[in-house]
Amino acid sequence: MRTRIIDRFHTLFERWFSERRLFLRSDRETRFIRLRPGTQALLLLGSALTIGWTIVASSILMMGAIGSGNYREQTQRDQAMFEERLNTLSEARDTAEAEALAAYRRFNAALAQVSQMQSKLLDSEEHRRELETGIGVIQATLRRTMNERDSARAETAAMVARFENGPDAASDGTSLARVDETLAFLNSALETTAAERDEMKVETDRALEEAEAAIFERDLILDRNDKIFTQLEEALTVSVEPLEKMFSAAGLPPSRLLDAVRRGYSGQGGPLTPVTFSTKGAEPSADEVRANTILRGLDEMNMYRIAAEKTPFAIPVKSAYRFTSGFGPRWGRMHNGIDMAASTGTPIYSTADGVVVEAGWHSGFGRMVKIRHEFGIETIYGHLSRLNVKDGQKISKGDRIGDMGNTGRSTGTHLHYEVRVDGSPVNPMNFIKAAKNVL
Template identity: 45%
Template sequence: MLLKSNDKTLFFNLKSSTQTTIACGMFCLVAWSIFSIAVITMDSLGAGNFREQAIRDQENYQLRLMSLAEERDYQQDSSRQTQIKFEKALAHISKLQEELMEIEIERKELSTALNIVKSKLSTSRLEEIKAKENLNHFKLMTNSESSQKSNQEFSTTINADKEALLAKVLSETAGQRDMLRSEAYTARQSVKNIEREIKLIEQRNEQIFRLIEEALSVSVGPLDKMFRAAGVNPDSVIETIRRGYSGYGGHDLSFLDGDGETALGVYDENAEKASRILKNLDELNLYRIAIEKYPFYHPVQTSNRFTSGFGPRWGRMHNGTDFAAPHGTPIRATADGIVSYVGWKSAYGRLIKIKHDFGIETRYAHLAKFRVKKGQRVSRGQHIGDMGNTGRSTGTHLHYEIRIGGEAINPMKYIKAAKNVF
């Protein structure tokens, strides 16, 4: 290799191995440059596609959330309409129950009146028979005395006072007989009218019984399914509430001494039906009490988004369900209970705990403001706090938990069970 300048010439000898090494080095440098440029170009193109895909996925996710929110709003409206219908049905049942009791009292009064009329009719018949016997007796006496007059020589000495007395008695007896016949006829007509009225009342009772039984079937069936869908045995719950609330909101069954027997001890089919229906109404009332004591109510009644469910999340157990809505959205108690905790609790932020019957506890976390105090008794649907972003939270939302015996369970189990009922 010759390197020439103005006045100098440099001469280098390069062996074949050296030349090969330099050539390989140059080749590797060019190849690496080409590879680096290709990788950078591909990364740039891939990043652009990834960002576009991420934007598309975000848009699809937002559309899906909007669709789910609209569907949830529709379901909530349907639930509210169903609840309104259910309350109207309960009011109608109560009205029918009052009418039924009034009709039963009226029927008892008519039955008593019918027995009195029958008793009077029997007495009138006995008196009529007695009057007829007296009349026949007087007739026999008159005939006997007439025979004696024809056979005796004292025909001209009959006592005029005795004849007048006999005539008077006969006249009074005939008048009494006619009066008794008139009273008996009137009594028989009264009996027919009362029997006709009782028949109309029985027909009306039958119609009322049918309407009440249909309403009870429509009302109790969904409630039973709701409890079972939540994993709760409704029979056990109703029996527990019946023992604890035996005097709460019951119905007066004093006019029924047993199944199908009235207070007089007489079997009556209507009384049996009334007894069965009123017992079913008591069961419906017990269901109403049970619903208020189990957390079937949704804690956020306004428009909201379901953001996180129950279960493992980011390597940790998420013991509740998250609902997102605007800051300050009212948070509602999901069942009747007593507030056991109000304050700040580490990751929960502002937290409310409510103790319910059957060992149930509900928790409402990340609140912005409290609306209740510790020890306060709250009812289902009561405003207890406002949604916020306190504690370990990445945005405004409600963290809602249900615990039974201290163990966390999925709140959606209760919310979904009540979805088609309320």
């Protein structure tokens, strides 16, 4: 039965492959190998499969090499663009801070001018009221004096008539002379009073003109202050909102961070002291309320800046690198960080201010650095070839803490980078992506 099936198999390929014999001759004898049609077909098929597999494998290897080169070049370009974007955003942030500080100084100068103008205006108002009171007293005195003058003239006329017509005219000469003296004194007093009245009126008009000029200048200052307030408010909105979104995107509640910064920096004074002009316990004016709101916003933005320096938003590798593994399950185990590959000796930098709590050999991590930051955050840098820090050392953001290597359980030169919040690992890309368009 088996022979019959084999014969049918060979018969099936006789149309394409005829039976062949290979003769092998030696000095003593001659032998041959019989190649039946089915055998030839199997040999041809095996050769074709081998050649095809070789071609496919070579193509895959070549495409992988080309793709790896393109991916590396693309990564380098993305890295360069990202660094350029970071530099641009950093310059824009510095410019915005400088503009805000300059506007704040202009605002303080304007407030000082407003205070001076208010003092001048109050003085001019008080002087005007004094002048009005003086003019009223002078007018009352003038009316009384004029009434006394009219009475004196009437008495004089009566006395003159009595002197001229009566028998006792000679005896009234002394009284008439005394009346003339009184009239001369009254006329002199009236002339002096009228001159003082005219002088007071001129002085009052001049004071009113100065008061009007002071009011106009105050209105100009208030309008300029309103524009400054508006620009500062807009600048604060543009600056603070992205910072709040950055911390929220990283999984860090902004209110918690600000409370922590306030506890660490509880001193007061300096340029962010609340503005007040009243010393009598009066309610603050609208400008004072607005100014204090802006100052609180500037203080909040400053605290966000302090928190950003102490939070690992930066990238530990500034040179060109390949992102080789992300955060999450890998090969049936949890990968608690990200892997970035580059050449041995590539500098590794701290991603935030902090204190080194461990620097040395750590089982699977090889040479490792662990840094404790504020807000319960820690960062871990593993598989380093060299360490530049030691336990207990204070570190600033951007300090070089070691070099990339292949120590510990590692399949190639790379950096294993972890971020832990309150002891639990989180995805470092949350911090890097959150700060991409802000810092």
